[in-house]
Amino acid sequence: MMVPEGILCSKTHEYLLEENDLYTIGLTDYAVEQLGDIVFVELPEIGTEFAKGEVFATVESVKAASEIYMPVGGKIVEINEKIVESPEVLNESPYENGWLVKVESSTAQEDSGDLLDYDDYKEEL
16 A cells, blocks of 8 residues: 655644645544544534644544545535445555545644654554
């Protein structure tokens, strides 16, 4: 599995990837592995604003339901409709096709101070 360069990860297993002033947020491969087969994903509406640390989505697997937290504050500008219709995409491709939301954030620089690069994240597991 290809992990994108420059990805940052939270201790609650969300990832953040900056692309052209937008931030893509999803679940790390580790989180997806721990959840097992994902059967349902609930995402917020476009335009909704969240502060860092707020719950913005729910993912349910055959094992458990998990709340997903915002790694940085921001406004939802895009949601991944594909995983709402086909949650298993999250299991198959958490980075490329299984991202959750894209946000605009004016606080990402300050908010991302406690996020880890992927290698450090893997070491902390």
